[in-house]
Amino acid sequence: MNSDVIIIGGGLMGSSIALQLAMRGCQCIVIDKASPGRHSSGVSAGGLRLLNRDPAEIPLSVEASKMWRDITSLVDSDCDARFPGQIRVAENKADMEKLEQRAALVRSLGYEHEEIIGKQELYQLVPALAPHCIGALINRTDGYARPYHALTAFRRKAESLGVKYYPSTEVYNVEKEAEIWSLKTSQGIFSSPILVNCAGAWANKFATSLGEAVPLEQKALMLMVTERLPHFVDPVMGAASRKLSFKQMQNGSLIIGGALVAKLDFAKEKTDIDWAQLAKSADTVISFFPQLKQVRIVRAWAGIEGFMPDNIPVLGQSQTHQNAYHAFGFSAHGFQLSPVIGKIMSQLILDGQAELPIEPFNINRFN
Amino acid sequence: MKNHYQLLIIGGGPAGLAAATIAAKDGISCAVLDEQPTLGGQIYRAIESIPEQRAKKLGSEYRRGKNIAEAFRLSDAEYYPNTKVWSLNNQREVGILQNDKASILSADQVIVASGAMERPVPFPGWTLPGVMQAGAGQILYKSAGIVPDNGVVLAGSGPLLLLLAWQYLHAGVEVKALLDVTPLSNHIGALPKFPRALLAHHYLTKGIGYQIALKRAGIPMLFGVSDLRADGDGVCQSVGFKHSGKQKTIESELLLTHFGVIPHIWLTQSAGCKHQWDDSQQCWRPEHDEWGNTDISGILVAGDGAGINGARSAEHAGRLAGLEALFALGVINQSERDNRGVKERKWVRGERHIRPFLEKYYQIPKKLLATDIDETIICRCEEIAAGEIRQAVRDGHDNTNQVKFFTRCGMGPCQGRQCSNAVAHLVADESGKSVKEMGHFRGRPPVAPLTLEQLATLKQEVAE
Ligand SMILES: Cc1cc2nc3c(=O)[nH]c(=O)nc-3n(C[C@H](O)[C@H](O)[C@H](O)COP(=O)(O)OP(=O)(O)OC[C@H]3O[C@@H](n4cnc5c(N)ncnc54)[C@H](O)[C@@H]3O)c2cc1C
Numbered sequence: 153m154n155s156d157v158i159i160i161g162g163g164l165m166g167s168s169i170a171l172q173l174a175m176r177g178c179q180c181i182v183i184d185k186a187s188p189g190r191h192s193s194g195v196s197a198g199g200l201r202l203l204n205r206d207p208a209e210i211p212l213s214v215e216a217s218k219m220w221r222d223i224t225s226l227v228d229s230d231c232d233a234r235f236p237g238q239i240r241v242a243e244n245k246a247d248m249e250k251l252e253q254r255a256a257l258v259r260s261l262g263y264e265h266e267e268i269i270g271k272q273e274l275y276q277l278v279p280a281l282a283p284h285c286i287g288a289l290i291n292r293t294d295g296y297a298r299p300y301h302a303l304t305a306f307r308r309k310a311e312s313l314g315v316k317y318y319p320s321t322e323v324y325n326v327e328k329e330a331e332i333w334s335l336k337t338s339q340g341i342f343s344s345p346i347l348v349n350c351a352g353a354w355a356n357k358f359a360t361s362l363g364e365a366v367p368l369e370q371k372a373l374m375l376m377v378t379e380r381l382p383h384f385v386d387p388v389m390g391a392a393s394r395k396l397s398f399k400q401m402q403n404g405s406l407i408i409g410g411a412l413v414a415k416l417d418f419a420k421e422k423t424d425i426d427w428a429q430l431a432k433s434a435d436t437v438i439s440f441f442p443q444l445k446q447v448r449i450v451r452a453w454a455g456i457e458g459f460m461p462d463n464i465p466v467l468g469q470s471q472t473h474q475n476a477y478h479a480f481g482f483s484a485h486g487f488q489l490s491p492v493i494g495k496i497m498s499q500l501i502l503d504g505q506a507e508l509p510i511e512p513f514n515i516n517r518f519n
Numbered sequence: 520m521k522n523h524y525q526l527l528i529i530g531g532g533p534a535g536l537a538a539a540t541i542a543a544k545d546g547i548s549c550a551v552l553d554e555q556p557t558l559g560g561q562i563y564r565a566i567e568s569i570p571e572q573r574a575k576k577l578g579s580e581y582r583r584g585k586n587i588a589e590a591f592r593l594s595d596a597e598y599y600p601n602t603k604v605w606s607l608n609n610q611r612e613v614g615i616l617q618n619d620k621a622s623i624l625s626a627d628q629v630i631v632a633s634g635a636m637e638r639p640v641p642f643p644g645w646t647l648p649g650v651m652q653a654g655a656g657q658i659l660y661k662s663a664g665i666v667p668d669n670g671v672v673l674a675g676s677g678p679l680l681l682l683l684a685w686q687y688l689h690a691g692v693e694v695k696a697l698l699d700v701t702p703l704s705n706h707i708g709a710l711p712k713f714p715r716a717l718l719a720h721h722y723l724t725k726g727i728g729y730q731i732a733l734k735r736a737g738i739p740m741l742f743g744v745s746d747l748r749a750d751g752d753g754v755c756q757s758v759g760f761k762h763s764g765k766q767k768t769i770e771s772e773l774l775l776t777h778f779g780v781i782p783h784i785w786l787t788q789s790a791g792c793k794h795q796w797d798d799s800q801q802c803w804r805p806e807h808d809e810w811g812n813t814d815i816s817g818i819l820v821a822g823d824g825a826g827i828n829g830a831r832s833a834e835h836a837g838r839l840a841g842l843e844a845l846f847a848l849g850v851i852n853q854s855e856r857d858n859r860g861v862k863e864r865k866w867v868r869g870e871r872h873i874r875p876f877l878e879k880y881y882q883i884p885k886k887l888l889a890t891d892i893d894e895t896i897i898c899r900c901e902e903i904a905a906g907e908i909r910q911a912v913r914d915g916h917d918n919t920n921q922v923k924f925f926t927r928c929g930m931g932p933c934q935g936r937q938c939s940n941a942v943a944h945l946v947a948d949e950s951g952k953s954v955k956e957m958g959h960f961r962g963r964p965p966v967a968p969l970t971l972e973q974l975a976t977l978k979q980e981v982a983e
Pocket of ligand 1: 160161162163164165166183184185186187188189190191192193194195196197198199200201321322323324350351352353354355373374375454455456457479480481482483484485486487488489
């Protein structure tokens with residue numbers, strides 16, 4: 153199988169890059185060892201969060217936020233996206249100071265999207281919140297979408313422009329001969345002049361074969377979901393100093409996360425829910441929303457994601473091979489970035505440079 | 520209650536009780552956990568407390584449970600009723616809920632004897648109040664003596680339907696009709712399996728006995744019924760169906776349906792045990808050997824949860840699993856296990872004789888398993904209709920898990936128990952592939968819903 157570009161990994165990153173390349177007339181193949189969206193991209197919490205981004209990510213995240221607002225024009229589907237804002241609440245003075253410092257930092261970088269709000273506005277926005285909170289940091293444009301719907305929309309649009317997906321096709325190794333990449337897979341050999349590594353938690357395997365291994369760590373992030381409830385909260389909720397991440401989805405169920413990890417057997421791709429952690433999380437939720445005590449948890453799961461030590465991704469050209477590129481290591485917050493990743497990576501591949509700053513994401517940064 | 524047991528048995532039906540009875544000797548720490556308030560499982564529900572009068576009406580097969588319960592009481596096993604098991608992992612850690620408190624126990628050996636559940640089959644109107652599964656009707660009768668007072672229509676397939684009709688007849692309930700949806704072609708298809716079934720003729724004579732009694736009592740029994748539906752304004756008011764080419768309706772506020780039973784696989788699934796599709800029983804079941812070993816060491820299965828073979832077989836399989844657990848614990852050696860297991864293995868095989876015949880005879884027609892009526896609700900929790908599932912398949916989501924992701928079917932409080940099989944059949948039908956290829960919903964814990972407050976109690980346990 154030949155094409156202009158081969159992308160390893162049919163998650164959101166691979167699909168978004170393929171879509172943008174195809175929009176510019178490039179022939180792409182996307183290879184995935186499972187079904188597209190089987191890992192992080194299909195099972196994430198769907199949070200579209202610009203709030204509290206690493207400064208290096210802010211320019212990308214701001215652009216992504218704009219793209220999500222108009223996502224239909226890109227992928228012909230609204231991905232069921234909603235934008236009720238996201239909040240980090242302060243429970244005490246120390247929390248409030250932390251949030252104020254953060255807001256000042258963001259302003260000093262020239263951005264206005266993170267705002268401090270006082271107690272009164274907080275309780276107007278979230279009347280259901282327990283009465284002890286004193287204020288919050290807010291980004292009014294944040295929200296959420298449905299991950300598997302988004303993945304499907306990106307994939308379908310890409311396919312309509314000629315991108316070919318090969319699911320259930322595992323790449324065993326990559327080799328370069330006379331400037332052409334040759335990929336040995338479970339379904340035969342694929343080759344192309346350009347290679348893009350979007351293999352998520354598995355990406356280090358390919359970085360390693362390109363001679364530029366990175367300290368990528370695999371973790372299984374847990375989420376739990378409750379039964380459906382009457383609508384009671386709009387914004388996505390977080391807290392300044394406690395592990396809380398919580399939203400009421402379109403259908404009324406709550407998704408509760410908070411960067412808690414399950415036990416993971418990476419080789420077997422088996423995850424085992426750590427109930428003691430989730431119990432703490434349940435306790436945190438109840439302390440912010442005591443009225444939820446009797447709400448039933450119907451499901452918990454864990455998704456495998458790749459984390460970099462500094463929690464920002466690897467993005468850009470390979471430092472060992474000119475015609476290879478990386479986009480992985482999104483460290484639990486890649487969903488929001490996905491549209492812009494396609495845009496800048498396609499620019500990098502086709503024009504040799506991206507319109508947004510990507511130096512901080514250099515693959516060499518840990519050498 | 521201890522934090523750790525050598526042997527934990529989940530389920531207090533014939534399989535679990537028999538396993539505990541044989542294993543809980545010689546100082547083995549062994550406990551039986553069951554979510555019900557009384558022991559006996561589905562078949563022998565309320566067996567220790569039932570008034571003799573009602574027990575008699577339920578028949579001799581039911582009263583057999585008395586001996587099992589008595590033997591169990593004489594063993595050293597601890598017994599915890601009202602104990603809901605909400606998780607099991609491959610490390611043999613068992614999440615339980617008692618009095619709203621969550622905790623996690625561990626064990627060297629776990630026998631999952633969680634039995635069977637009625638096969639949910641969606642048809643138009645199945646979600647209306649007044650339409651219930653026959654098992655629910657039977658439970659009400661066994662545990663509380665409650666029977667319908669305005670008559671009932673029974674519909675579906677399988678021996679339990681016949682048994683329930685017979686039990687109702689004896690309890691003085693008006694059975695307006697018994698509608699058998701198995702196609703007449705099944706009866707012919709089952710003929711080649713009949714000679715083997717004769718080896719277990721006591722089952723056949725019992726079944727025939729029920730039929731004769733029902734016929735004598737003048738209960739209309741219609742065979743080869745199709746296009747079953749329940750209609751009504753917010754509640755069930757009538758039952759519609761087709762019989763001998765004619766459309767018919769019976770007025771009834773109550774329709775009890777039964778389409779056979781399938782293994783309760785949610786625990787073995789959440790532990791990550793391998794499961795296989797059983798074409799003859801039209802269900803998924805955990806892979807296991809004759810002793811009940813699954814592919815995960817220290818997790819065994821026994822009884823209907825391992826594959827549907829009925830109560831007597833469950834008893835024997837329970838003993839085999841109990842012996843295997845003793846062997847694994849080093850309490851008995853292999854030859855002792857083998858010697859004590861000889862008869863049980865023979866009986867388990869004996870109990871299989873009737874099955875191929877029954878499975879063919881009562882096989883649910885494909886048209887019922889994968890409804891072609893798009894409006895039929897499939898996932899009642901998330902209110903997803905058959906048409907949406909078929910559309911998702913046409914849009915390229917070509918296995919059950921992708922369809923689940925896309926449509927949300929199977930994501931509600933019942934955790935897919937009510938719809939997982941129907942979705943698998945629909946996806947298979949729409950994509951022209953087999954159910955086996957379509958796979959099963961990935962098991963997501965907790966196996967039984969628990970509230971945020973209940974889960975939060977676990978934290979204190981761990982912290983203490
Ligand atoms: C539980 C959870 C919750 C999250 N919540 C949020 C959130 O609220 N907001 C947010 O912004 N982000 C969130 N994220 C993060 C986000 O989902 C990820 O950052 C993003 O989806 C990463 O996309 P990806 O395409 O890089 O990775 P993936 O979706 O993991 O895709 C990588 C693909 O590569 C394939 N692959 C790997 N190796 C091979 C091989 N050898 N051959 C072929 N194919 C291969 C895999 O099968 C996989 O499909 C969450 C993640 C998880 C796990």
